[in-house]
Amino acid sequence: MICGVGIDLVEIARVEKMFDGKGDRMLQRLFTAEEVAYAKARARPAMHLAARLAAKEAAFKALSGSDEARLIGWREVEVIPHENTAPTLLFHGRAAARAAALNVASVWVSLTHTDTTASAVVVLERLG
Secondary structure (H helix, E strand, O other): OEEEEEEEEEEHHHHHHHHHHHHHHHHHHHOOHHHHHHHHOOOOHHHHHHHHHHHHHHHHHHHOOOOHHHHOOHHHEEEEEEOOEEEEEEEOHHHHHHHHHOOEEEEEEEEEEOOOEEEEEEEEEEOO
């Protein structure tokens, strides 16, 4: 049974501008070290960072519905890439607590991008 759905779009140029202006401070505030390493290893890091921001926003929407869910931080949702399969999300802290409260058994995430925009959809599923 689906217990949460979220979708988000992020303009890649906006992420490029944020990265140019705030650099490592922005990266440390919004992303885990593993997410930064993944993006920096790609030809267009901002495109991959934008997709991760979209996934985090989509996850926030999927997890919404309580006062504590509104306090979930950027680094409490982590995009985990997998070779040859779809990425997944790992929840930490308040995000993990909210997922437990919703009895989340499976997390489905889809990332995509064009030259200008990154998008993500998150579906949370619980058993029964």
